[in-house]
Amino acid sequence: MGPLHDIKVLDFTxxxxxxxxxxxxxxxxxxxxxxEQQGSGDDSRAYGPYLKGESAYFMSLNRNKQSxxxxxxxxxxxxxxxxxxxxxxxxxxxxxxxxMEKLGIGYDKLKEINPRLxxxxxxxxxxxxxxxxxxxxxxxxxxxxxxxxxTGQPGGQPTRVxxxxxxxxxxxxxxxxxxxALHERNQSGEGQMVDVAMLDCQVAILxxxxxxxxxxxEIPRPVGNRHPSIVPFEPFDTQTSPIMVAVxxxxxxxxFCDLINLDIAEDPRFAVNPKxxxxxxxxxxxxxxxxxxxxxxEWQTIFDxxxxxxxxxxxxxxxxxxxxxxxxxxxxxxxxxxxGKMRMPGIPIKLSRTPGELKDPAxxxxxxxxxxxxxxxxxxxxxxxxxxINRVI
Amino acid sequence: MGPLHDIKVLDFTxxxxxxxxxxxxxxxxxxxxxxEQQGSGDDSRAYGPYLKGESAYFMSLNRNKQSxxxxxxxxxxxxxxxxxxxxxxxxxxxxxxxxMEKLGIGYDKLKEINPRLxxxxxxxxxxxxxxxxxxxxxxxxxxxxxxxxxTGQPGGQPTRVxxxxxxxxxxxxxxxxxxxALHERNQSGEGQMVDVAMLDCQVAILxxxxxxxxxxxEIPRPVGNRHPSIVPFEPFDTQTSPIMVAVxxxxxxxxFCDLINLDIAEDPRFAVNPKxxxxxxxxxxxxxxxxxxxxxxEWQTIFDxxxxxxxxxxxxxxxxxxxxxxxxxxxxxxxxxxxGKMRMPGIPIKLSRTPGELKDPAxxxxxxxxxxxxxxxxxxxxxxxxxxINRVI
Numbered sequence: 001m002g003p004l005h006d007i008k009v010l011d012f013t014x015x016x017x018x019x020x021x022x023x024x025x026x027x028x029x030x031x032x033x034x035x036e037q038q039g040s041g042d043d044s045r046a047y048g049p050y051l052k053g054e055s056a057y058f059m060s061l062n063r064n065k066q067s068x069x070x071x072x073x074x075x076x077x078x079x080x081x082x083x084x085x086x087x088x089x090x091x092x093x094x095x096x097x098x099x100m101e102k103l104g105i106g107y108d109k110l111k112e113i114n115p116r117l118x119x120x121x122x123x124x125x126x127x128x129x130x131x132x133x134x135x136x137x138x139x140x141x142x143x144x145x146x147x148x149x150x151t152g153q154p155g156g157q158p159t160r161v162x163x164x165x166x167x168x169x170x171x172x173x174x175x176x177x178x179x180x181a182l183h184e185r186n187q188s189g190e191g192q193m194v195d196v197a198m199l200d201c202q203v204a205i206l207x208x209x210x211x212x213x214x215x216x217x218e219i220p221r222p223v224g225n226r227h228p229s230i231v232p233f234e235p236f237d238t239q240t241s242p243i244m245v246a247v248x249x250x251x252x253x254x255x256f257c258d259l260i261n262l263d264i265a266e267d268p269r270f271a272v273n274p275k276x277x278x279x280x281x282x283x284x285x286x287x288x289x290x291x292x293x294x295x296x297x298e299w300q301t302i303f304d305x306x307x308x309x310x311x312x313x314x315x316x317x318x319x320x321x322x323x324x325x326x327x328x329x330x331x332x333x334x335x336x337x338x339x340g341k342m343r344m345p346g347i348p349i350k351l352s353r354t355p356g357e358l359k360d361p362a363x364x365x366x367x368x369x370x371x372x373x374x375x376x377x378x379x380x381x382x383x384x385x386x387x388x389i390n391r392v393i
Numbered sequence: 394m395g396p397l398h399d400i401k402v403l404d405f406t407x408x409x410x411x412x413x414x415x416x417x418x419x420x421x422x423x424x425x426x427x428x429e430q431q432g433s434g435d436d437s438r439a440y441g442p443y444l445k446g447e448s449a450y451f452m453s454l455n456r457n458k459q460s461x462x463x464x465x466x467x468x469x470x471x472x473x474x475x476x477x478x479x480x481x482x483x484x485x486x487x488x489x490x491x492x493m494e495k496l497g498i499g500y501d502k503l504k505e506i507n508p509r510l511x512x513x514x515x516x517x518x519x520x521x522x523x524x525x526x527x528x529x530x531x532x533x534x535x536x537x538x539x540x541x542x543x544t545g546q547p548g549g550q551p552t553r554v555x556x557x558x559x560x561x562x563x564x565x566x567x568x569x570x571x572x573x574a575l576h577e578r579n580q581s582g583e584g585q586m587v588d589v590a591m592l593d594c595q596v597a598i599l600x601x602x603x604x605x606x607x608x609x610x611e612i613p614r615p616v617g618n619r620h621p622s623i624v625p626f627e628p629f630d631t632q633t634s635p636i637m638v639a640v641x642x643x644x645x646x647x648x649f650c651d652l653i654n655l656d657i658a659e660d661p662r663f664a665v666n667p668k669x670x671x672x673x674x675x676x677x678x679x680x681x682x683x684x685x686x687x688x689x690x691e692w693q694t695i696f697d698x699x700x701x702x703x704x705x706x707x708x709x710x711x712x713x714x715x716x717x718x719x720x721x722x723x724x725x726x727x728x729x730x731x732x733g734k735m736r737m738p739g740i741p742i743k744l745s746r747t748p749g750e751l752k753d754p755a756x757x758x759x760x761x762x763x764x765x766x767x768x769x770x771x772x773x774x775x776x777x778x779x780x781x782i783n784r785v786i
Contacts, residue, residue, distance in 0.1 A: 003573050003574065003576060003577035004573060004576060004577075006580065007576075016600070024569060028573050047601075047622070048622065049605060049608045049609050050608075051608050056601065056604040056605060056607070056608045057601045057604065057605075059604065060600075060601050060603070060604035061601075107745075124702075125717050125721075126717075126721050126743065127743075128720065128721065129716075129717045129720030129721050130716055130717055130720060131716075131717040132717075134697065134700075134702070135641075135700055135701075135702045136702055137626070137639040137641060137702050139618070139620060139626060139627070139637055139639050140637050140639050140702045140703060140704045141704075143628065143637035143704050143705065143706040143707065144637075144704040144705065144706075144707050144712075144715065145707070145712060146707050146708065146709050146711075146712040147554070147555060147556060148618075148706050149555075149706060149707060149708040149709060149712075150555030150556060150709070151544065151552065151553075151554055151555035151556075152545075152546075152552060152555070153545075153546070153549065153550070153552065156546065156549075157546070157618070158618075158628075158706045159544065159545060159546065159552055159617070159618060160544075160617070160618045161540070161544050161554050161558070162540060162542075162543030162544035162545070162602075162613075162615060162616070163540060163543065163544075163598055163599055163600040163602065164600050165554070165558060165598065168562075168598050168600065169561075169562070169565070172562070172565040172566070172569065173565070173741050173742050174742075175569050176417060176565065176568050176569055176572065176742060177742040177743075177744060179569065179572035179573060179576060180396050180397060180421050180572060180742065180744065181396065181744060181747075182576060183396060183397060183400075183572060183575060183576065184396035184397075184744075184746075184747050186579055187399065188746075188747075190746065192744055192745045192746035192747065193744070193745035193746075194742065194743070194744055194745075195743040195744075195745070196741060196742060196743065197721060197741070197743075199717060199718065199721070199723075200718075200721050200723045200739075200741035200743075201741045203712060203718055203723045203724070203738045203739075203741070204723070204738045204739075204740075204741040205556055205558065205561050206556055206709065206712070206738065207409070207453075207556040207557050207561065208440075208449060208450045208453050208454075209555075209556065209709050210453070210709060210712070210713060210724070210736060210737055210738055211449040211450065211452065211453035211735060211736065211737050212442060212449060212450075213709045213710060213713070214449070214713075214735060214736040214737075215442045215443070215444050215449045215735070216442050219708050219709055219710050220555075220708070220709050221708075222555060223555070224552070224553070225532070225541075225550070225551075225552060225553045227532060229440070229441065233530070233532060234532070235536065235551075244532055244533050244536035244537075246530040246532050246533050248528075248530060304527065307527075307528055308528075309517075309527070309528045309529055309530050309533045310533060311533045311534075311536050311537040312536065312537065313536040313537075313541050313542060313551045314536065314537050314538070314539050314542060315539065315542040315612050315613070315614075316539050316542060316543070316599065316602050316603060316606045316612055316613050317606060317612050318539075319537075319538060319539040319542075319596060319599070319603070320603060320606070320607075322537065323522075323523055323524075324518050324519075324522045324523055324524040324525075324592060325592065325593075325596055327521065327522030327523060328518075328519050328521065328522050328590060328592070328593050330592075330593045330596045330597070331596070331603070342604060342607060342608070343603060343604065343607040344603055344604050344607075345596045345597045345599065345603055346593075346596075346597075347597075348566050348589060348590070348593035348594045348596070348597040349566050349567075349569060349570040349573065349587065349589060350519065350520075350570075350587070350588040350589065350590075350593075351570060351573065351574060351577075351585055351586070351587055351588075352500075352585045352586035352587075352588070353577075353581075353583065353585035353586075354574075354577050354581075354585065
């Protein structure tokens with residue numbers, strides 16, 4: 001039993017930010033009851049590529065969840081939601097603000113049914129403020145939130161991060177908010193609303209860019225792959241593929257010079273990091289020439305022995321074979337009843353006594369509708385059949 | 394009182410991943426007792442730029458924390474740790490694996506003192522596996538973990554994300570692990586260890602890249618700023634600065650064509666998204682030409698009215714002035730006793746009943762040493778003076 005085994009989540013989320021949050025809760029043992037639109041289901045079921053007709057995108061985000069189809073535009077569908085809300089701990093949704101209210105299941109309604117309910121919303125811009133009702137996608141939020149403006153090659157254009165960190169970080173903060181509200185409820189006995197905006201999360205992950213700008217007045221720009229203030233701390237070409245080296249201090253610098261057979265460790269232009277920074281343009285080619293003399297693998301062995309942080313720039317095919325990634329069970333394979341075996345990331349939160357677990361592959365649409373309606377609403381087979389004929393489920 | 398006001402955290406973390414996790418806990422009301430190396434403190438106190446001698450980097454990550462200096466290489470320092478461990482709920486550390494054990498305060502030791510203790514470690518590669526003792530920095534982990542390989546301009550080089558998402562996502566997952574273990578402890582009465590690796594977290598945030606590769610066999614590469622499968626969904630130049638537009642479906646596509654005065658909504662090459670994808674190279678210049686006809690601000694007004702997701706690519710100076718960011722209190726100013734006023738990101742987790750709060754600016758080194766030693770160890774002024782002379786504190 002996972003550490004959150006006593007927590008029940010009614011999950012209205014679709015696509016990425018919300019499903020990422022509930023995936024984390026499900027990986028850690030919470031029961032996730034995913035409400036999917038009757039007929040079509042989570043929008044991301046339509047995202048390719050497909051494996052025997054099942055979306056790989058959907059499957060990689062919805063393991064450890066149950067699927068209950070509901071038509072939320074019918075009064076019977078809403079009645080079912082209300083009865084489920086009585087029995088769960090958490091509701092999560094990532095519609096545009098106002099949508100749940102229009103359906104008659106906004107927080108103000110649901111907290112009357114269940115005052116202990118934690119009601120979590122993730123949205124592009126949040127439940128408040130002048131943009132709150134605007135639509136947003138990851139790309140727009142990455143653009144607005146500043147991370148694109150500091151990502152990219154020097155002098156080049158602002159660059160979108162290749163994974164949807166706008167959605168994913170919102171999912172992470174949302175999970176933190178839910179767990180925090182659950183903790184607080186243990187004392188107060190009361191639920192509350194958790195409101196997480198993708199844009200807010202982008203601001204929160206800008207690291208020191210905001211304080212740096214505030215102090216210096218200089219607008220942070222893309223600096224490519226080098227560190228803004230530590231040298232050498234960037235990739236270099238080798239005889240084979242590039243290698244990332246991170247010579248984080250002057251002690252490592254001396255060792256590094258020895259290893260690459262360079263007699264410049266004590267050179268006044270390069271002896272200490274501020275000087276290396278100042279004389280970066282002179283230093284880089286000197287190092288670059290040396291590193292071209294061996295293969296990436298040879299350098300990795302040499303640097304690893306001496307404790308110089310380094311590594312290859314892995315493409316995804318290399319990541320899924322990396323011995324550390326595999327040793328940490330960060331690539332797992334789940335056997336889906338329709339799609340068959342599929343690989344996906346494992347659980348990055350390793351708990352010593354009550355670890356998370358990967359129990360179930362993603363559900364097919366409506367897979368658990370009947371069993372959940374029987375379990376939580378005590379509905380008869382006849383009633384379920386009637387709901388199905390009426391397209392409520 | 395924040396929602397975690399009953400939680401005490403003994404915080405050995407330095408620089409970024411660990412301090413980010415404890416900042417979140419502190420923002421939500423936990424008491425954070427930051428143990429800093431006697432004499433020098435958190436390494437990041439030495440990172441520029443400085444404001445009246447105080448590091449902006451450090452200040453932006455250590456608000457809502459107390460600073461207690463300790464020399465962990467003295468037996469008296471370790472005695473103090475042990476006495477504090479009796480009284481706290483959580484220990485967090487981000488040393489290289491093995492360091493806490495060498496100091497005599499590894500999890501096995503500390504759980505004997507306090508079996509209810511949650512002991513959280515973040516590290517580059519985790520506590521287990523062949524790389525576990527290797528040093529890592531954000532840049533190396535971004536390289537190894539695959540995110541660089543999918544970030545960048547098409548055909549261009551792999552690109553580091555401009556903020557340290559290797560550290561930051563580890564901090565987020567670490568906070569989730571701690572809160573989960575606290576939840577579990579309410580039932581079992583027992584603590585446990587939380588082990589979070591930066592590399593694992595990079596794998597976990599690759600979104601669908603791993604499943605996509607698994608299904609298609611195609612290695613994901615940088616695709617620049619466009620969406621891999623939706624068109625148009627990327628920035629375009631205007632009369633002024635570029636604008637990001639995200640036309641997420643065929644319904645929006647028709648509206649978009651009207652708005653930019655293009656008669657191609659029903660053109661068979663472009664009418665549905667798969668066709669727009671197929672004919673991307675023909676379509677992009679047609680749209681690009683239109684969008685050059687007005688300013689970014691004019692297009693934003695037009696698109697906003699019609700519900701087309703869009704936005705500017707903001708640099709940091711624009712982010713900190715954005716009306717939505719400000720309305721959400723995502724830029725806050727704290728008044729530091731030495732540095733004065735400094736702006737930094739606010740709290741992205743908005744709780745309706747027990748919100749987090751920004752109580753205190755980052756501490757100066759050792760600011761709370763005396764008060765904490767009196768409060769938790771009942772030490773006298775004389776004893777504290779003696780510890781100070783002996784450089785224990």
